[in-house]
Amino acid sequence: xxxxxxxxxxxxxxxxxxxxxxxxxxxxxxxxxxxxxxxxxxxxxxxxxxxxxxxxxxxxxxxxxxxxxxxxxxxxxxxxxxxxxxxxxxxxxxxxxxxxxxxxxxxxxxxxxxxxxxxxxxxxxxxxxxxxxxxxxxxxxxxxxxxxxxxxxxxxxxxxxxxxxxxxxxxxxxxxxxxxxxxxxxxxxxxxxxxxxxxxxxxxxxxxxxxxxxxxxxxxxxxxxxxxxxxxxxxxxxxxxxxxxxxxxxxxxxxxxxxxxxxxxxxxxxxxxxxxxxxxxxxxxxxxxxxxxxxxxxxxxxxxxxxxxxxxxxxxxxxxxxxxxxxxxxxxxxxxxxxxxxxxxxxxxxxxxxxxxxxxxxxxxxxxxxxxxxxxxxxxxxxxxxxxxxxxxxxxxxxxxxxxxxxxxxxxxxxxxxxxxxxxxxxxxxxxxxxxxxxxxxxxxxxxxxxxxxxxxxxxxxxxxxxxxxxxxxxxxxxxxxxxxxxxxxxxxxxxxxxxxxxxxxxxxxxxxxxxxxxxxxxxxxxxxxxxxxxxxxxxxxxxxxxxxxxxxxxxxxxxxxxxxxxxxxxxxxxxxxxxxxxxxxxxxxxxxxxxxxxxxxxxxxxxxxxxxxxxxxxxxxxxxxxxxxxxxxxxxxxxxxxxxxxxxxxxxxxxxxxxxxxxxxxxxxxxxxxxxxxxxxxxxxxxxxxxxxxxxxxxxxxxxxxxxxxxxxxxxxxxxxxxxxxxxxxxxxxxxxxxxxxxxxxxxxxxxxxxxxxxxxxxxxxxxxxxxxxxxxxxxx
Amino acid sequence: xxxxxxxxxxxxxxxxxxxxxxxxxxxxxxxxxxxxxxxxxxxxxxxxxxxxxxxxxxxxxxxxxxxxxxxxxxxxxxxxxxxxxxxxxxxxxxxxxxxxxxxxxxxxxxxxxxxxxxxxxxxxxxxxxxxxxxxxxxxxxxxx
Numbered sequence: 001x002x003x004x005x006x007x008x009x010x011x012x013x014x015x016x017x018x019x020x021x022x023x024x025x026x027x028x029x030x031x032x033x034x035x036x037x038x039x040x041x042x043x044x045x046x047x048x049x050x051x052x053x054x055x056x057x058x059x060x061x062x063x064x065x066x067x068x069x070x071x072x073x074x075x076x077x078x079x080x081x082x083x084x085x086x087x088x089x090x091x092x093x094x095x096x097x098x099x100x101x102x103x104x105x106x107x108x109x110x111x112x113x114x115x116x117x118x119x120x121x122x123x124x125x126x127x128x129x130x131x132x133x134x135x136x137x138x139x140x141x142x143x144x145x146x147x148x149x150x151x152x153x154x155x156x157x158x159x160x161x162x163x164x165x166x167x168x169x170x171x172x173x174x175x176x177x178x179x180x181x182x183x184x185x186x187x188x189x190x191x192x193x194x195x196x197x198x199x200x201x202x203x204x205x206x207x208x209x210x211x212x213x214x215x216x217x218x219x220x221x222x223x224x225x226x227x228x229x230x231x232x233x234x235x236x237x238x239x240x241x242x243x244x245x246x247x248x249x250x251x252x253x254x255x256x257x258x259x260x261x262x263x264x265x266x267x268x269x270x271x272x273x274x275x276x277x278x279x280x281x282x283x284x285x286x287x288x289x290x291x292x293x294x295x296x297x298x299x300x301x302x303x304x305x306x307x308x309x310x311x312x313x314x315x316x317x318x319x320x321x322x323x324x325x326x327x328x329x330x331x332x333x334x335x336x337x338x339x340x341x342x343x344x345x346x347x348x349x350x351x352x353x354x355x356x357x358x359x360x361x362x363x364x365x366x367x368x369x370x371x372x373x374x375x376x377x378x379x380x381x382x383x384x385x386x387x388x389x390x391x392x393x394x395x396x397x398x399x400x401x402x403x404x405x406x407x408x409x410x411x412x413x414x415x416x417x418x419x420x421x422x423x424x425x426x427x428x429x430x431x432x433x434x435x436x437x438x439x440x441x442x443x444x445x446x447x448x449x450x451x452x453x454x455x456x457x458x459x460x461x462x463x464x465x466x467x468x469x470x471x472x473x474x475x476x477x478x479x480x481x482x483x484x485x486x487x488x489x490x491x492x493x494x495x496x497x498x499x500x501x502x503x504x505x506x507x508x509x510x511x512x513x514x515x516x517x518x519x520x521x522x523x524x525x526x527x528x529x530x531x532x533x534x535x536x537x538x539x540x541x542x543x544x545x546x547x548x549x550x551x552x553x554x555x556x557x558x559x560x561x562x563x564x565x566x567x568x569x570x571x572x573x574x575x576x577x578x579x580x581x582x583x584x585x586x587x588x589x590x591x592x593x594x595x596x597x598x599x600x601x602x603x604x605x606x607x608x609x610x611x612x613x614x615x616x617x618x619x620x621x622x623x624x625x626x627x628x629x630x631x632x633x634x635x636x637x638x639x640x641x642x643x644x645x646x647x648x649x650x651x652x653x654x655x656x657x658x659x660x661x662x663x664x665x666x667x668x669x670x671x672x673x674x675x676x677x678x679x680x681x682x683x684x685x686x687x688x689x690x691x692x693x694x695x696x697x698x699x700x701x702x703x704x705x706x707x708x709x710x711x712x713x714x715x716x717x718x719x720x721x722x723x724x725x726x727x728x729x730x731x732x733x734x735x736x737x738x739x740x741x742x743x744x745x746x747x748x749x750x751x752x753x754x755x756x757x758x759x760x761x762x763x764x765x766x767x768x769x770x771x772x773x774x775x776x777x778x779x780x781x782x
Numbered sequence: 783x784x785x786x787x788x789x790x791x792x793x794x795x796x797x798x799x800x801x802x803x804x805x806x807x808x809x810x811x812x813x814x815x816x817x818x819x820x821x822x823x824x825x826x827x828x829x830x831x832x833x834x835x836x837x838x839x840x841x842x843x844x845x846x847x848x849x850x851x852x853x854x855x856x857x858x859x860x861x862x863x864x865x866x867x868x869x870x871x872x873x874x875x876x877x878x879x880x881x882x883x884x885x886x887x888x889x890x891x892x893x894x895x896x897x898x899x900x901x902x903x904x905x906x907x908x909x910x911x912x913x914x915x916x917x918x919x920x921x922x923x924x925x926x
Contacts, residue, residue: 061830066840132826132866 060131272665346590357396389414502527536565687716847888848909
């Protein structure tokens with residue numbers, strides 16, 4: 001929609017009024033011209049007629065007495081007429097008596113009345129000369145119309161010019177009128193409207209007339225005032241809104257910051273509670289005391305879990321969540337997460353299984369902790385909401401680019417499922433699937449919300465498929481950077497040495513289809529031939545059949561927990577059968593199973609594995625079974641493992657660790673842990689004291705808390721490094737209360753070598769200490 | 783046709799009557815000079831002459847109408863029958879003519895004998911006298 005231009009009004013007006021004026025002018029001209037013409041002719045006729053009649057009156061006696069002279073004189077009188085063309089007088093027999101310009105006289109027919117003829121530009125009048133009732137003769141008069149016509153033409157021209165001039169004058173006048181009454185005011189109005197449309201408020205229009213335009217201008221002005229008022233109100237509202245938004249945001253941010261900052265304050269005492277409880281449980285306790293202590297630990301762990309969720313959530317909101325970028329092996333992370341929950345799952349009678357895809361690379365870079373956190377949350381939910389059946393956790397390679405690998409993690413369960421209603425609220429913080437869930441299942445309702453955020457912050461997306469009553473599948477894909485070198489701890493889990501297993505036949509016995517499939521997948525990737533049996537009866541049938549065909553199975557993997565005929569019973573049956581004596585047996589058992597070594601020996605089983613089955617563990621087990629690897633007992637608690645660590649370090653003595661920690665409980669805890677792990681240690685309360693004590697004694701490692709009064713961990717570390725001056729390098733491990741953005745960098749920048757998060761996890765501490773003890777051993781102690 | 787013949791007969795009769803010098807029933811006779819070429823004139827022409835509308839005879843001689851003074855009965859008859867008007871109107875006419883054209887009425891001589899003498903003397907003269915006074919000194923015009 002184009003705006004009509006004001007000039008087009010002018011144009012329209014111009015054209016319109018021109019046409020009108022021109023039209024009326026033309027019409028009037030034509031009418032006037034015709035009137036004038038006919039009037040002229042009438043005049044001429046009248047004059048001629050009068051003249052003729054006059055002459056006729058005088059002529060009678062002259063004609064009667066044939067007075068030619070007199071007649072001539074009379075005609076001469078007529079000649080004076082300016083239009084005179086010709087004239088003649090005849091007697092009653094039409095014999096010309098006298099004439100002037102006789103040659104011009106046209107032939108004619110006379111009647112008794114005066115006759116008028118127009119021919120060849122001449123008006124001809126013929127009048128009979130009648131007197132006393134007697135026609136004496138005829139008088140003919142010819143008047144030239146040339147002059148009349150000339151006059152007419154002149155008049156016409158004049159009229160034309162006059163009409164045009166008047167028309168032009170009229171047009172100009174109308175134009176002027178239009179301009180002043182409409183065009184100008186309209187232009188002002190238009191300008192003002194444009195201004196208004198562009199957003200600024202125009203000055204009030206001058207109301208110069210009391211007509212419609214003036215009224216419009218007045219209305220416009222009122223409208224502008226209105227709009228100005230509205231704009232002011234709007235502005236005020238906007239300002240108020242901005243203010244309240246800013247306030248709200250500020251308040252929210254303050255809250256999140258507060259929580260994020262409080263992390264340290266909260267975790268420190270938790271560290272104490274959990275640590276001490278753990279140590280307490282390691283001591284000799286009565287049934288009752290153990291029960292109480294375990295309850296305390298369980299409660300503390302729940303509390304810690306809730307606190308972590310809340311702190312994580314607020315960190316995410318405050319935008320202070322940072323992701324690690326460390327090289328790690330994803331397989332142990334997955335298996336570890338599942339192991340955490342395996343107990344709980346198997347206690348409910350659920351099968352829990354792990355499936356590692358073939359092409360999952362062993363080395364990737366990312367935040368292992370967060371990935372584990374998400375997995376624990378999702379698997380935990382799966383276990384929580386499944387009453388019977390299985391939970392299968394898998395990771396497969398989804399894609400690969402030059403720099404990244406995409407991994408798809410999935411957790412499938414046969415649980416109660418999620419209704420479409422519940423799905424809406426799934427990721428909303430602090431809500432459960434429905435009200436009954438909290439009562440029945442517990443939980444803060446933050447876990448999934450955090451998991452979703454974490455996954456998305458890692459560039460992935462958390463997806464859900466679910467059918468109520470059938471089960472659910474939670475899945476997410478993350479793209480992790482390829483790592484340059486595989487981490488130290490990885491052991492190739494895919495290729496068995498020199499095709500040892502290739503071609504061997506194995507019978508897989510498990511009532512759970514998924515488990516069978518997973519194991520089958522693994523063994524076939526090592527070149528073995530496998531057969532599946534879903535219960536003991538079927539298994540025995542296969543075994544006997546194979547034996548009969550002289551192609552007995554080399555191995556049989558048995559699931560301990562099976563309905564009707566359980567694994568142990570089956571094992572005994574196999575052992576008691578002569579033909580099956582050569583078959584080597586591996587037992588898969590739930591972690592919570594109370595089976596002892598004695599049970600295994602009695603059943604004739606030399607190897608067993610905990611469920612969920614880990615690929616590497618399975619491989620090692622099979623190899624051991626075939627006598628390739630040394631028998632190493634699977635059960636190893638932290639203590640024995642790290643006693644070995646010490647042996648491997650080759651220090652020949654117990655390593656000394658300095659603990660720098662301002663909290664007394666944590667100090668005590670740390671020392672006790674160290675002792676448990678086979679180290680010796682001393683503790684000081686701040687950085688200054690640390691420097692002092694280091695002057696007196698030498699240490700192999702330092703555990704440094706970051707936040708301390710007087711001199712904090714960073715300062716102390718910097719000072720220590722300065723004093724070292726490149727001579728020797730004591731491994732300093734930071735203990736941080738929170739993984740805030742920049743914390744890791746801060747620690748490393750200050751000169752620290754590693755960090756562990758508080759509350760300190762025993763296993764993590766052990767692993768970290770071991771790692772750095774080995775490197776410390778490379779340098780001699782002063 | 784018959785009427786025309788009758789008219790001619792009557793006129794012929796009258797003509798004969800007047801040629802004898804006497805008009806039986808007609809109180810006056812129109813006289814002209816002997817040289818006058820007309821033998822008769824119609825009433826309209828006579829009218830023209832005596833009303834001053836004509837000034838020359840076709841042969842160029844000047845027309846001289848002669849009137850008598852006073853108002854003898856023959857004159858009234860002449861005025862009535864030839865000029866088709868009354869003596870009073872005639873007077874008015876001549877006043878008007880004098881005013882507008884500065885035209886004079888015909889000369890008025892003393893008596894019938896004077897008229898006769900004038901007509902006989904002037905070649906272009908024309909007048910009227912009682913019919914019984916006509917003699918050989920003047921020519922009589924028949925009235926058509």
